[in-house]
Amino acid sequence: MKSSQLIALLFVGMALTIALTFHLFKSETDEINSLAQTIQIAQKVKYLDTKLNEDALKAASFKLVHFDSLVKTVQSLTLARTQLNQFVTDIPDKTRPALGEQIHNLILETDYRIELIEQLKSKVALARNSSNYLLSSLRARTNLLSTEIRDLSIRTLNDLQGYQIFPTPQRLQSAQDILARLKEIVAISSTGKAVENLLRHMDVSFAAAQDISMIQTELLQKNSQQTIDQLITTLQTVQMSRSNTTNGYLFLLLIVAMMIFMALAYAVLKWHQASEKSHKNAQLFEDAASSMSEGFAFFGPDDKLIFWNATFERLYKALGERLKRGMSLEEFRAAQKETEHLVQREAQPDGSYLDLTKSGQWILSSNTPMSHGGRALVRVDLTEQKRTQNQLQLAATVFQTASEAMMVTNDNNIIEMVNPAFSQITGYTEDEVIGKTPQILSSGRHDEAYYRQMFEELQTSGTWQGEIWNRRKNGEIYPEWLSITTIHDDDGGMVKRVSLFTDITSRKKSEERIHYQANYDSLTDLPNRNLFRDRLTQSLNLAKRNDQRVALFFLDIDNFKHINDTLGHIIGDELLRHVADRLRSLFRNSDTIARLSGDEFIIIINEANTDTGVKLLLDRVLECLSLPYVLDGNTTYTSVSVGATFYPDDATTVDSLLQNADAAMFKAKDLGRNTYCFFTPEMNSRAQERHDMEVALHKAMEKGHFVLHYQPIIDPQTQTVKTTESLVRWECPERGLVSPGKFIPVAEDTGLIVPMGEWILRQACFDAAQWVHEDGLDIGVSVNLSSRQFQRSDIVKIVADTLAQTGLPAEKLTLEITESLLVDDDSDVLNVLRRLRDLGVHLSIDDFGTGYSSLSYLKRFPISTLKIDRSFINDVLNDPEDAALTQAILSMAQSLGLKVVAEGVETQGQNDFLKERNCDLIQGFFYSKPLPRDQLMEKIYSQELRI
Amino acid sequence: MLTHKVRVFLMAGGLFLGAAMPVHGQNLSDTPSLHVDEPIRPIPLSHEVDAKKVALGDRLFHETLLSGDNTVSCATCHIIDNYGVDNQKVSAGIEGKSGTVNSPTVMNSRFNFAQFWDGRAANLQEQAKGPVTNPIEMGAVWEDVITKLQGEPEYAQAFSDLYEDDITPDTITDAIQHYEYTLNTVNSPFDQYLRGNDDAISDQQKRGYSLFKEFGCVACHQGINVGGNMYQRMGAFIPYFNKENTNSKDDLGRYNVTKNERDLHVFKVPSLRVAAHTAPYFHDGSVATLEEAINIMARYQLGHDITLQENKDIQAFIQSLSGAYIKAAE
Known part of the structure; x- marks a missing residue:
């Protein structure tokens, strides 16, 4: 051959x-x-x-x-x-x-x-x-x-x-x-x-x-x-060990290559022996060997260096001039040892070595003796492979196991590679996305400008980071934190882009949670006032555009305070939740149910175009909410009062609609609860009136426009003044004298009654103390107390302080309370009344007979006087029933040891009727109308009234 | 096999066959439906089909060579133009043998979560293997079927074009499955209603739907197929079966698959999509009319005694669930 x-x-x-x-x-x-x-x-x-x-x-x-x-x-x-x-x-x-x-x-x-x-x-x-x-x-x-x-x-x-x-x-x-x-x-x-x-x-x-x-x-x-x-x-363990096996094959490949080199060495030896044979063939071989990436050298049978290729020379650069033809194997080894400091040497099964030099090079070397003498040296520089291999292994592990999704796209924006986390987050398998563009992930939530901006940034800086909404395979849209990096080649051209993203749905959810807390009521999960205003604004805008009607229901639970007071706040809260649930079951998702505060709910009904529909809905609300509630094992009954108003019929702004609905709700309460009421403009004027009144009352308090009048209370047997009732009058510069019937309820509603009541008490005590001490008159005074004063202030301390400051003897003061305060049978009220009684003041029941006229509870309270309401006295001569009732009250009061005052006595006949039946005291126009302090004094001094 | 895939778009009130892209925003399935929170979902208007396999499946579905004596095909009992049923109590197999259960419809069967009354097949391919070798249905042996089909050059060609494995039980049933995927009744009046056309169904049908939800029918008959996605006991509220009327093994239902007593008389809840047209009813075909079937369901499943008017309203609603089957073209 x-x-x-x-x-x-x-x-x-x-x-x-x-x-x-x-x-x-x-x-x-x-x-x-x-x-x-x-x-x-x-x-x-x-x-x-x-x-x-x-x-x-x-x-x-x-x-x-x-x-x-x-x-x-x-x-x-x-x-x-x-x-x-x-x-x-x-x-x-x-x-x-x-x-x-x-x-x-x-x-x-x-x-x-x-x-x-x-x-x-x-x-x-x-x-x-x-x-x-x-x-x-x-x-x-x-x-x-x-x-x-x-x-x-x-x-x-x-x-x-x-x-x-x-x-x-x-x-x-x-x-x-x-x-x-x-x-x-x-x-x-x-x-x-x-x-x-x-x-x-x-x-x-x-x-x-x-x-x-x-x-x-x-x-x-x-x-x-x-x-x-x-x-x-x-x-993953199996996968790792498999990769290691693969490395084994890599070595096999090299071993095979080495065997082939040895065969080549044999050929060289042959030619060397027959040195003149074919110069051309030798040249051919030398050319081939030079271009090999493996280092190759051959020592002849005499152990002298015959041939080495360029790679070999590069590997042993440190030997310099010493590497030359004729160098002995001995010399080579010594020089090698001197220049190349080994850090590590691994013997391979085939007799070769894998060396790691100090400079970080990995070299596989074999020095194989040839059968015909001589030795072939093969050197393979594995540094690059080793490094790549390590990096690859690391990268592969990171790629496979990272919890961040990774996606590699090429310069045509085609997806080349994705990792398992990518599939997990997006729902797309590797096969489904490779070859496609990342556009399949697009959620459609961002506009073209958004992507253009992203692209521009990528072009200029090579990177982009931000939050983006993408779409999973199942159609679900989710937020991710995405960072994109561009990989450039040596010339700066773009090769690939690596996108790394994490699903931030859960982080978003906590952000949403915060948003939720700002906009929802935590007790009922209903929108709060804040969100309600937003929604109503939206609804009004939409209704305006589409020429539609919006209804607003203002809903208040009847007797909620009572339930809260008697059953406790926990039960009260549970009731609110039940009410919220029932409301949710009644309305469409497109309607908004909100809890404004306490027991007030409000509902926006969009497209409320027919009155019949709205009425049916209101009927259902009343019916459903009046079904019994089982709260903590007890069946509780309640109902709601609802006020309804319409956009654009009644008003067009959020605030005025809210006011309207509120006014209509109050009207529904007035109508006897468990009912609904539509807003009418009259309510508005009434509401306006109340509002004006409230403002004026505040001003009057500041400017001292209130005065007290006193109506004498007479003992009919002796015709002498025993005591007086103090009555507040408001002399308004703009309105003239305002009836207490008009301003007292407003003062009660606004809470202004509390400071007003204190002023009345102080003024009355001051006036009475004056006529007792300075004028030497044995006349007492009675002052009306509002139930609000019992709830809001420490009435006992105020009464005690006032008596001390004015010097009025306690027994000259009578406090008039209403029946309703006693009806609740509250131990707190009883306690306060006892402490007042202990001060020495008298307690009297005003307007007796109009409420729950039960004498039985009077026994439990430290009451000294009853005042029969004027409505009985009016007809006492004409209506036998009123006469009988008055008679009954009188005799029962006597048997209980209570004094009785008849109010509103206007005629001689009434006076005589009461006098005959031993009524203790009489008050009314028959004797005198309420008078300013000075006029009253004048009347007494002029003997018009006797004491 | 990326070739041959076309996308079929079926439009409201007509048919439009087109290329793969939803052009000019004409794809109705992308229109947001107004009634999204309803327990029933509309059947998609478009779906991907592998047209060549569908064509092969279509032939095989109507192929009597699949039976032992070359007399019966799938279509013998599942008549495509008759809402996928034969309206028999039980169907007749080869040599006039009677089946033991009522043949359910093949329409919309791709949306069922399992196949057969007892759910013993996980998918349509698995299902399709059942009747071929069942001695009282098609009564064939696979080797014979394969030999017969190989004898027909057109089949031999079609199979070798489409499948690497040529003609096998798997490739035969795969083709049939592809065909059955196209057997959908789309754009029913009720689906139109779900997609936002409030006038698509009558007031009576709306009333019926309300009752359907109110009485609790919808607890089982829900989802895209108005059923077909869960199991339930026949007689969930009041026992329906007793010793006297438990006549055959088939009455035991899913118990036959799981051998668990919990599954006695438990059946796959059937789809109501074309129920208006698939009398007689129930697994044994024992009930002749829809009215009677509704009464039995109300009583034994739900514990309601319903009025005739209520029954009629629900029937009207069920009528509105049936859409049209439109044959897919290449």
């Missing part, structure tokens, strides 16, 4: 070997890819597993209107399960039973959880149906049921709903106890088929609620997170 043919053959051999090795390497890589895919699937299972729990929770709390989304999750999980199963059957290495077992376990767990989900769906449907039935039948058939059965049913339903939300054994027990009682009652009473059906629905509800709770617990406990995490770790 000719030498040239030999060389050609060797080259072919080399090429074949490399191809073969590459193929081996390739199949290895495929396997690593399949491992990577499996990791991706496992991560998907992990995500779906969590999603399944979320969906199940939503389903169990009736938040899913249909099951399609849940079915989708299950189907994705089933698909992933099948793919995992496929991997187990395809698993090439049976020596990893742990992996197979882990996947098998995961599949079993997943199947079990899917089975649980199927059960859950059936049970949720049953529970939902029965809950629905119970609610609607309790609403609709209330008349068919006895109160007791209805109350117990409502309590059962309430407890049941509580249990559905928080399934604790206590709640269940409580609900079951009530149900048992209900069943006992039904068993002994003759009830119809409706009740039987009701009970059956309750049983079904109970069974389903218990089943749901059990399934949910099971689902949460048997979640696959641990199994999946274990599996992912195992898969």
